Structures are given as C-alpha cells and as structure tokens.
Amino acid sequence: MESVETTNTATTTPSNSEIISENVVEEKNTNETSTTTFNQDVVSETPKTEGTNENKERSRGLEAKIKPEFILPYKKVEKVEVDKAAKKKEFRNQMKESMNDKLCPKISKGLECEFKEGCKFSHDVEKYLASKPKSIGVCQNFQTYGECKFGLNCFFGECHIVDNKTIVNKELLGKVEPTKIINEVSNETQIQLKTNNYPFPKSEIYFKENNITARQFKGRNNNKQQQQQQKNDNKRKENEKDQDEQLNKKIKLDNENISTTTESTESIKTTETTETTETTETIETTTNTTTTNNTKNIKEEAKQSNEHTEIDIMTPLKANEKKRINFENQLILAPLTTVGNLPFRRICKRLGADITIGEMALTTKLLEGTKSELALLKRHPSEDKFGIQICGSYIDSAVRCAEFIENEIDADFVDINSGCPIDLVCNMGAGAALMERPKKVEQLLRGISSHLSCPTTIKIRIGKSESAPTAHNLIPSLGEWGACAVTLHGRSRAQRYSRLANWEYIKQCSEVSKIPLIGNGDVYNYQDVVNIYDTSKVSSIMIARGALIKPWIFTEIKEKREWDISASERLDFIRDFANYGLDHWGSDRIGVDNTRKFLLNWLSFSHRYVPVGLLEKVHYMNERPPAYFGRSDLETLLASTQVKDWIKITEMFLGPVTSDYSFVPKHNSNSYESQG
Numbered sequence: 169m170e171s172v173e174t175t176n177t178a179t180t181t182p183s184n185s186e187i188i189s190e191n192v193v194e195e196k197n198t199n200e201t202s203t204t205t206f207n208q209d210v211v212s213e214t215p216k217t218e219g220t221n222e223n224k225e226r227s228r229g230l231e232a233k234i235k236p237e238f239i240l241p242y243k244k245v246e247k248v249e250v251d252k253a254a255k256k257k258e259f260r261n262q263m264k265e266s267m268n269d270k271l272c273p274k275i276s277k278g279l280e281c282e283f284k285e286g287c288k289f290s291h292d293v294e295k296y297l298a299s300k301p302k303s304i305g306v307c308q309n310f311q312t313y314g315e316c317k318f319g320l321n322c323f324f325g326e327c328h329i330v331d332n333k334t335i336v337n338k339e340l341l342g343k344v345e346p347t348k349i350i351n352e353v354s355n356e357t358q359i360q361l362k363t364n365n366y367p368f369p370k371s372e373i374y375f376k377e378n379n380i381t382a383r384q385f386k387g388r389n390n391n392k393q394q395q396q397q398q399k400n401d402n403k404r405k406e407n408e409k410d411q412d413e414q415l416n417k418k419i420k421l422d423n424e425n426i427s428t429t430t431e432s433t434e435s436i437k438t439t440e441t442t443e444t445t446e447t448t449e450t451i452e453t454t455t456n457t458t459t460t461n462n463t464k465n466i467k468e469e470a471k472q473s474n475e476h477t478e479i480d481i482m483t484p485l486k487a488n489e490k491k492r493i494n495f496e497n498q499l500i501l502a503p504l505t506t507v508g509n510l511p512f513r514r515i516c517k518r519l520g521a522d523i524t525i526g527e528m529a530l531t532t533k534l535l536e537g538t539k540s541e542l543a544l545l546k547r548h549p550s551e552d553k554f555g556i557q558i559c560g561s562y563i564d565s566a567v568r569c570a571e572f573i574e575n576e577i578d579a580d581f582v583d584i585n586s587g588c589p590i591d592l593v594c595n596m597g598a599g600a601a602l603m604e605r606p607k608k609v610e611q612l613l614r615g616i617s618s619h620l621s622c623p624t625t626i627k628i629r630i631g632k633s634e635s636a637p638t639a640h641n642l643i644p645s646l647g648e649w650g651a652c653a654v655t656l657h658g659r660s661r662a663q664r665y666s667r668l669a670n671w672e673y674i675k676q677c678s679e680v681s682k683i684p685l686i687g688n689g690d691v692y693n694y695q696d697v698v699n700i701y702d703t704s705k706v707s708s709i710m711i712a713r714g715a716l717i718k719p720w721i722f723t724e725i726k727e728k729r730e731w732d733i734s735a736s737e738r739l740d741f742i743r744d745f746a747n748y749g750l751d752h753w754g755s756d757r758i759g760v761d762n763t764r765k766f767l768l769n770w771l772s773f774s775h776r777y778v779p780v781g782l783l784e785k786v787h788y789m790n791e792r793p794p795a796y797f798g799r800s801d802l803e804t805l806l807a808s809t810q811v812k813d814w815i816k817i818t819e820m821f822l823g824p825v826t827s828d829y830s831f832v833p834k835h836n837s838n839s840y841e842s843q844g
C-alpha cells in the first residue's frame with residue numbers, strides 16, 4: 169500500500185476548466201485562486217545534517233521564505249490509501265481490453281492483414297471509429313511529414329481520417345526527413361538475444377584468458393534462426409573489418425595529432441588516466457590504460473586475494489582506441505529511472521544540459537532482450553553527449569553486456585550504477601551494495617572498459633553509512649581499474665533525501681581523485697554551483713531533482729541568474745513534453761496513455777517549484793514552502809500538490825481522461841524522499 173496526498177476540500181480553481189476548454193492560458197493577478205496545500209507532516213520532520221557550517225546554514229531555513237502576501241492559511245492534509253496490487257490488476261485488465269478494442273495496425277493503415285480472422289486486433293473499422301473518442305487535436309506527424317504511421321488508430325487523426333480512411337498529404341510526403349531515434353535495437357537482434365543466439369566471441373575469449381567461469385547460455389535455435397544468425401555473423405564480421413580499418417586510421421590520425429601537441433598530453437596518453445588539473449584541461453578526459461607493470465601488480469594482488477581468484481590475467485586496455493569525452497565544467501542531467509525519459513531529456517538539452525544519461529538498465533534484462541529495457545538505451549539526436557547507465561553485479565553478464573553495447577549502441581560513455589540503494593538491486597549485490605566489495609568493482613570496471621571503445625564511468629555514494637563514509641578509499645583506484653570519471657552522490661546508501669548531501673566530503677574526495685570527479689546532491693541554484701567550483705576540485709556537476717523541479721536550472725547556472733519564469737512559459741515546456749512524448753511513444757491510445765503517465769510523473773516533481781518572484785530569499789532544495797497561491801490561476805495550478813490538478817494539466821494537451829482514471833506517482837516526491 170502506498171499513500172498519496174490529497175485534501176478533503178475541493179480545490180477552487182475557477183478558471184481551470186476554462187483553461188482546458190479554451191486551451192489558452194492568460195496570466196493575471198488574482199487572489200481568487202485555488203488552494204495549494206503541502207504535506208505538513210513532512211514539513212515538521214527535522215532533517216539531521218552533517219555538521220559542516222555550510223550545511224548548518226542551509227538546514228536552518230527549512231521552510232522556504234515566501235512573501236507573506238502569497239501565503240495561505242494552513243489546511244489539513246488527509247492521506248488516502250491506494251491499493252497497489254488492485255491498481256496493477258486493473259491496469260492488466262485495461263491492457264487486455266484495449267487490445268480487443270484496438271484496430272489492427274495493418275487495417276488502420278489501409279493494408280491487408282495476413283492473420284485475417286485470426287488477428288488479435290479488431291478489423292471492424294466502422295465499429296472502432298464509432299467507439300473512438302473525439303480527436304484530441306492536430307496530428308503533428310501528418311502536419312510535418314504528410315502521413316501518420318498510426319493511421320486510423322491516431323487519437324489526433326481529425327485531419328488525416330476522411331471517410332473512414334487515413335489519407336496522406338502527397339505534397340508533404342518525403343519532403344521532411346523524420347527524426348531518426350538512435351539506438352533502436354532491431355527485431356532480429358532482439359530475437360537473437362531472447363533466444364540466446366547473440367554471439368559474444370570477445371567475451372568468451374576474455375573469460376578464457378581471465379579464468380572466469382561464465383554461465384553458458386543454451387541457444388534455443390531453430391534452423392531459420394541459425395541461418396539468420398549466420399547471416400548476421402557475416403555482416404558483423406564485415407562491419408568489424410570496416411570498423412577496424414576506420415579505427416586504425418583514427419588511431420594513426422590521433423597519434424599524429426598527439427605528436428604535435430604538448431609534452432604533457434603525450435605523457436598522459438601513453439601512461440595512465442588524468443592526473444593533474446593542468447593535464448585534464450589539455451586532454452579533456454583521457455581513458456585508462458593498464459600498463460604491463462600494472463597487469464603484473466594486479467596479477468600478484470589477485471593471487472593474494474581470496475575474493476579475486478577469478479581474474480588471473482588482465483586484458484590490457486587500449487587507451488588510444490578509446491573515444492574521449494570532456495568531463496570538465498559540464499552540467500550533467502542525472503540518470504533518473506522513469507522520469508529521465510527521452511522526451512524529458514530533450515527539454516533539458518534545450519535548456520542547457522551539456523550531458524544527458526539514459527535511465528538505469530539492468531545488464532541481465534538487456535541480455536535477455538527485454539524490449540522495455542532495450543528501449544532505455546534510445547537516444548535523441550539532440551543528445552550530443554550521451555551516456556547509458558547499466559546496473560548489475562555478475563561479471564559475465566557485465567562483460568557480455570559491454571560487448572553488446574559496443575556492437576549495437578551509440579553512446580559516448582557507459583556508466584556503472586554503484587549507487588542505487590533500493591533493496592531489489594542491492595540484494596543482487598548490485599547498485600550501492602557494490603561499494604562494499606571493491607574487488608567486484610575492480611572486476612566490473614576492468615571487464616566492461618576493456619570491451620568498450622567509449623569511456624566507462626561509475627556512479628557511487630559516500631558509503632554504506634553516513635557516519636563512516638568509505639568512498640575516499642575506493643576513488644583513488646577507480647582510474648587504474650578502467651573508470652575515466654566518477655560521480656559521487658554525497659549521501660550514504662541508507663540515507664534519505666531529508667538529510668543533506670555531504671558536500672564537504674565530496675570536496676575532500678575530489679582532492680584524492682585521479683580522474684574527474686562529478687559532484688552530485690541537492691544542487692538547485694546557480695549559487696550552489698559557483699560555491700562548489702570555488703571551493704573544490706570537483707570537475708563537473710550532476711543534477712537530478714533540481715532538473716525535475718525546474719529544468720531551466722541549466723540555463724540559470726550557465727547564465728548565473730535566477731530566472732523568474734512565468735507560468736505560461738512553464739506551461740510551454742509541459743506542452744513541449746506532451747508533443748515530444750507523442751512523438752516518442754506514439755499518438756495512438758497506448759502512446760497517449762504513456763505520454764500522460766510520464767507527464768504526470770514529471771508533474772509530481774515540477775509542482776514543487778516555487779516561483780522566484782514569490783520568494784523572500786534564495787530557495788534551497790531541502791526547504792519546503794508553506795501553503796501559498798501564485799500570481800495567476802495557472803501559477804497556482806502548477807503548484808498544486810493534488811493528483812487531480814496534475815491530471816487537469818495533462819488534459820490540456822492529451823484530451824480528457826475517463827471518469828475512473830487514477831494515477832499513483834512512481835516516485836514519492838511529495839515526501840521529499842525518492843529513489844536514488
């Protein structure tokens with residue numbers, strides 16, 4: 169059971185319905201606004217902090233200082249119990265029903281369906297169109313490209329559904345090239361993974377060379393699949409040959425460039441990782457080589473260590489073969505399960521995020537070819553510096569996964585999750601649990617990085633407990649093991665968001681790190697960032713909740729200003745998200761439902777934004793506002809903590825929900841506690 173916050177008093181957002189019906193929102197100053205209530209139970213919780221001056225200073229202001237004229241009288245918040253299991257069952261039933269209701273994709277495009285009566289979807293066009301809700305608005309795909317691939321199934325199909333048929337605009341057709349999403353894994357490859365027929369020749373060699381006992385997959389071959397596999401193998405070999413040639417050319421070119429650059433760059437490239445600020449500046453981020461000496465040392469160490477018996481010989485990493493990425497002075501959007509989806513990342517990119525990272529993907533699920541997991545690797549073309557995050561603890565899966573990524577995925581770096589605190593992940597020995605097993609971290613880093621031509625990074629926490637952080641012991645070795653940057657989230661595995669991230673400790677760790685250290689935790693203002701760079705060797709900043717609450721945080725930091733953004737500008741971002749969502753998940757029923765669900769999850773964070781113009785002083789992440797109203801109905805609506813108001817916002821762009829529609833946020837952001 170999970171509790172969701174609601175109030176028993178009806179909100180009086182007088183103009184919401186008008187806003188929805190007219191789809192036009194004007195900002196006006198009014199006092200007749202809806203009531204925004206905040207969870208007072210949580211507000212009264214007293215965060216404990218690390219004892220630094222800075223943290224003490226911050227923790228004093230637990231309540232955001234809002235100008236008195238905007239503050240509302242206290243309202244009691246009631247908690248409504250939500251039965252999660254019942255909700256899941258309901259969802260499954262809805263999915264089943266929607267399958268029967270859905271028009272066959274082939275028929276919806278006016279094509280023949282080879283399954284005929286045996287098709288699991290409906291073929292009755294008239295019946296389907298009669299029961300279909302009224303079109304929500306203009307179809308972006310049809311308007312832009314002259315056709316909509318969802319045909320009659322499009323919920324925005326008014327302009328392209330004529331006489332029960334979907335039409336194309338021949339004048340537009342073929343004129344605009346549709347945006348190509350990167351990292352769409354082909355059906356063939358998915359089948360190969362699912363049937364255990366995806367070949368991992370490099371991993372097998374690695375396992376043999378390093379005495380790793382890998383679990384062997386039993387291929388579920390049939391003849392057709394074997395032939396297909398053979399074809400793919402040949403294709404891959406050809407590609408590899410091409411790539412090798414290209415790589416050789418690139419290395420040659422790189423080497424030529426190296427010889428013309430400064431001495432320090434040269435020495436770094438031939439030795440190991442980034443050592444000094446001076447050199448990191450020159451070379452951006454270098455990758456790691458394990459020198460022969462190192463290999464020897466590790467072999468000796470490995471013999472002595474009980475935990476490390478699996479690795480006897482290390483495959484040398486090839487530094488010159490690695491792509492590079494600059495981790496100096498970068499604003500990085502954190503990996504965010506569920507909410508850090510592709511449409512949200514597009515918004516952040518537009519607003520100034522330098523680097524984006526996909527949602528955490530489990531190595532085992534990727535190798536099983538799970539569609540939803542593979543979808544987490546997708547990258548929008550606007551994501552020019554993009555990393556994917558993987559999570560797992562088994563060396564064989566990790567190495568195979570790295571080989572798969574190297575073959576199929578276009579990423580600028582691969583991040584290993586060693587910070588996820590949730591039990592499901594830690595009980596498998598992955599996520600934050602890895603921090604207690606440095607040898608395992610070494611094994612994973614070496615195994616993964618030696619299979620990738622892009623850099624490997626790792627995201628860690630300060631340790632298991634706040635009182636005895638251990639990250640500083642691990643950090644100096646990470647470069648040697650194959651990491652080219654480390655992100656440190658300044659909280660322990662056990663720590664919740666009510667306590668502040670320990671930036672004093674992050675700063676200390678940045679002093680001992682030989683690779684760029686990316687600081688993470690509670691960053692919410694440009695002032696935070698100025699202070700971090702002024703007082704530490706932290707090389708870049710990663711932002712999670714700050715971006716969810718106000719994605720324009722990246723603009724604020726870059727322009728060193730507070731942006732008193734208007735409610736209508738904020739609504740524009742929400743509209744953009746809805747459009748990006750429809751583009752990504754589709755404009756049919758499933759696409760609209762998904763877009764709505766993910767938008768609601770984002771709104772469950774973004775409502776926490778307190779407009780700058782309402783504040784008496786700078787607002788920090790851990791400060792919760794008292795109940796307040798905005799400078800317009802829309803501003804008040806955007807600050808509402810009530811799910812029904814968030815649903816209203818989605819209805820402006822995605823049409824009305826059914827009367828029984830309900831939503832439970834994936835992450836409980838209301839209580840200022842969330843996954844991480």
Ligand SMILES: Cc1cc2nc3c(=O)[nH]c(=O)nc-3n(C[C@H](O)[C@H](O)[C@H](O)COP(=O)(O)O)c2cc1C
Pocket residue numbers: 502503504505506507527528557585587588627657688689690691710711712713714835842843844
């Ligand atoms: C909703 C949510 C989802 C998250 N998902 C991930 C994840 O998939 N991988 C990860 O390494 N961290 C994840 N985190 C942790 C964040 O990346 C980040 O380390 C943490 O929130 C601290 O940063 P912040 O104070 O800026 O929020 C998540 C955090 C939140 C709030």
